[in-house]
Amino acid sequence: MKYVPLGRTGLDVSRVCLGTMTWGTQNTQADADIQLDYALANGVNFIDTAEMYSVPPTPESYGKTETIIGDWLSRNPSRREEFVLATKIAGPGLPYIRGGGPITGEGVITAVDESLKRLQTDYIDLYQLHWPNRVSPHFAKHFPGHITFSDVDRKAHSEQMLEILQAIDTCIKAGKIRHYGLSDDTTWGINEYIRLSDEHDLPRVASIQNEFSLLHAKDWPYLIENCVHEDVAYLPWSPLAAGALTGKYIDGARPQGSRWGMEHRHGLFRDTEHVNNAVKGYADVAKKYGMTPAQLALAWCDRVDGVTSTIIGATSLDQLKEDMDAFDMLLNDDAMAEIMSVFREYPVPF
Template sequence: MDRTTLGGSGVEVSTICLGTMTFGNQTDEAEAHAQLDAALDVGMTFMDCAEMYPVNPVRRETVGLSEEIIGRWLARTGHRDRVEIATKITGPSQMVRDGAPFDGATVRACIDASLRRMQTDRIDLYQLHWPVRGSYAFRQNWNFDPSGQDKARTLDHMADVLEALAQGVRAGKLRAVGLSNESAWGLARWCDVADRIGAPRIATIQNEYSLLYRMFDTDLAEAAVNENVTLLAYSPLAAGLLTGKYAGGAVPEGSRAAVDKATGGQGNLGGRKTARGLEAASAYAALAAEHGWDPVHMAIAWQLTRPFPNVPIIGATTLPQLRHLIAGLGRSLPDDLHRAIERLHKSHAMPY
């Protein structure tokens, strides 16, 4: 598998990342370890986690479990030097830390907690999961209101957190730092503050990005290119919509939508499973079939054609699903299919 460097950090990773947010919930430990083995077998050395994982749903009693499962795999296999591990600090959360403030002291404590859970002495990429001032991620863009933000307080917070991250880098606990669910303004300010105080520069931003969700394409893409920041694209299959498994109103047993509904959620894939979203997914599936492509493989291959550095994060509930994803890696998208995708995008922009 090809490799790339995360921003200006010098941290080299595989061009595809394995997401682990289902480890310990939909994916049991044995299956999770099998997925990690399968990924490493094809050169996918980059794994992404978070202290709050597993999700769907997030539960107080399972916070940190995905990191622990990765830690037991590392301890059992001795593969720590063969992989790059990313994880995230959640931010203000009653569920994760009983509402403890998201400040430098909390960051330092959470770095150490993640290191313990993952049984390692270093984290290759440590990310800030959510901005404290609010975010438009996960469909919050429809009613996003930044009018209550306080710039001075935000910049002070950034400096405090960045100094804690700098201490982690100096101690050898962290190799690089990144953001998640951030905006173009936020990304630029984090970079500015890091430069001003001599802290490590932001290397990555982990935001949602797929054929169905392309909010990164304008201001964020420009900011990322100019600040030398790599996008880590989560939900590249739109939480399963682009697989076609929800076509015709189907809700397969064990699917994310089914599990969400069974545990008290709405089963709408975080607001993605709308009539327009299903229509758009169907159109992309038809386009893939017309060109002799599997829709899953087309969606991932398209990500790697984008005019900004990005690493798709692929996730699977089961090992067969992961093997299906792996089977399509390394294929280049033909020019005619690429052009057809861009035409289709104009007919199905912002479907959710």
């Protein structure tokens, strides 16, 4: 396992981050125990969760994943120091979480305390804002004309961000969290948080996790360039495009118990004809080089300049082993050329 700095935090994290959002709906406590034990035994020292999980998000599933991790920690308290634990506060829009309102300073302080209780730990290594209060070009809102920026009240959002930063500072000084990061945000969001932290002597943003894969590479190169030069760790989530890049949904297939067979909050916006054709192309390349489609996609993601640690999730131990093995696989120049040939044909398939 390779390890890299997590921004400017002084923490080193594994190139593989264990995502946990299926724990509580598709996975049981026993499943989670097995995955945690395997990941830690094989060098993973970075685990990501969120108060909103498990998924799909519902009032009933809220907090379940953190509770499962907390249960494991209650039985393995001496192992807490073995890994960097990241969680997230939900942004606006879910009525059963703080009334669906925006992230506020008061909300941060409350949510941190509630996450600590569920996780059964005294501190959170990386506390992330799951999505910003303003509408951002994520979750299929990245095409021109879908959202507008010119009518956004920048001053109001900047004031909200300052309030959030001040609450994060309070939590850091209390020893409840160590560092903070963003998720589903933009270059402007990163830089505004940096500006505010510099201006007001407040904690500096450590990381950002955004959706990034062969099917959804909108952050390359501009946002990732910004991360590299500002020492902000870039953490891809959904590197398999919600399972599409495994090939299991080709031509409308829906394996029993799979995520695409469940109701999605934003709909199945990744299910397009272009996605289907792109995945077929990547699957052909993977077969030629003796890899599974999932391994090809993960090995490619790991190779992208600027990527810090890739968040992977699995619903079975076999899937987890397959995905982790990808990070020991090398893509030679010929394989990369063939991958990019497919990419150029389907650069923005959803």
